[in-house]
Amino acid sequence: xxxxxxxxxxxxxxxxxxxxxxxxxxxxxxxxxxxxxxxxxxxxxxxxxxxxxxxxxxxxxxxxxxxxxxxxxxxxxxxxxxxxxxxxxxxxxxxxxxxxxxxxxxxxxxxxxx
Amino acid sequence: xxxxxxxxxxxxxxxxxxxxxxxxxxxxxxxxxxxxxxxxxxxxxxxxxxxxxxxxxxxxxxxxxxxxxxxxxxxxxxxxxxxxxxxxxxxxxxxxxxxxxxxxxxxxxxxxxxxx
Numbered sequence: 335x336x337x338x339x340x341x342x343x344x345x346x347x348x349x350x351x352x353x354x355x356x357x358x359x360x361x362x363x364x365x366x367x368x369x370x371x372x373x374x375x376x377x378x379x380x381x382x383x384x385x386x387x388x389x390x391x392x393x394x395x396x397x398x399x400x401x402x403x404x405x406x407x408x409x410x411x412x413x414x415x416x417x418x419x420x421x422x423x424x425x426x427x428x429x430x431x432x433x434x435x436x437x438x439x440x441x442x443x444x445x446x447x448x
Numbered sequence: 449x450x451x452x453x454x455x456x457x458x459x460x461x462x463x464x465x466x467x468x469x470x471x472x473x474x475x476x477x478x479x480x481x482x483x484x485x486x487x488x489x490x491x492x493x494x495x496x497x498x499x500x501x502x503x504x505x506x507x508x509x510x511x512x513x514x515x516x517x518x519x520x521x522x523x524x525x526x527x528x529x530x531x532x533x534x535x536x537x538x539x540x541x542x543x544x545x546x547x548x549x550x551x552x553x554x555x556x557x558x559x560x561x562x563x564x
Contacts, residue, residue, distance in 0.1 A: 367552055376452070376539050376555035377491070422491070434479065434543075435504055436553060438491040 340439030357423035364428040452556035469525040473542030485537040
């Protein structure tokens with residue numbers, strides 16, 4: 335059982351389309367990060383959200399943290415071929431001994447066709 | 449480049465040999481985390497260290513794996529008597545504090561370990 339369920343696993347769209355990637359859990363997270371990973375490289379941090387209901391924007395990317403801090407979404411407006419890559423959500427579970435330990439979703443492989 | 453540095457980038461070992469993976473955190477970071485990415489799987493937490501202390505090793509296999517972060521020098525992930533199933537990408541991350549609220553983890557480019 336995956337603690338963080340990320341969907342969809344694969345996404346293939348045309349340039350200019352909008353898309354949303356979801357990250358869901360039954361557990362509460364004290365924070366949630368979104369990363370992007372290119373082949374042969376490590377994950378690169380895009381954003382951290384820590385407050386329930388928080389919305390952060392990074393150019394054409396909009397990140398939202400659910401009110402109950404159990405889910406998050408990444409929305410890309412007018413996708414471009416340069417957005418192609420693996421997107422990962424990762425969360426730090428609230429309370430207990432999980433402090434500092436990130437739990438990752440399985441990732442979404444996004445392909446944007448010109 | 450003041451990012452997280454991992455070396456080697458690629459490491460090939462024969463079954464039964466030892467593998468040593470090194471990680472130098474970002475400047476000013478004293479918290480180090482190791483993750484493993486198996487083929488077709490996501491990143492899995494292995495161990496969390498501060499200088500000279502192991503904080504959480506709940507993701508480490510019980511045998512053959514060990515990690516350290518000495519007072520001086522890089523953090524080391526050591527795998528003894530490697531087996532084929534150890535083939536994976538091993539990533540190190542660092543942060544300036546405990547917990548991600550304003551202190552997120554930044555990742556290195558990983559070490560790709562291949563076992564012959």
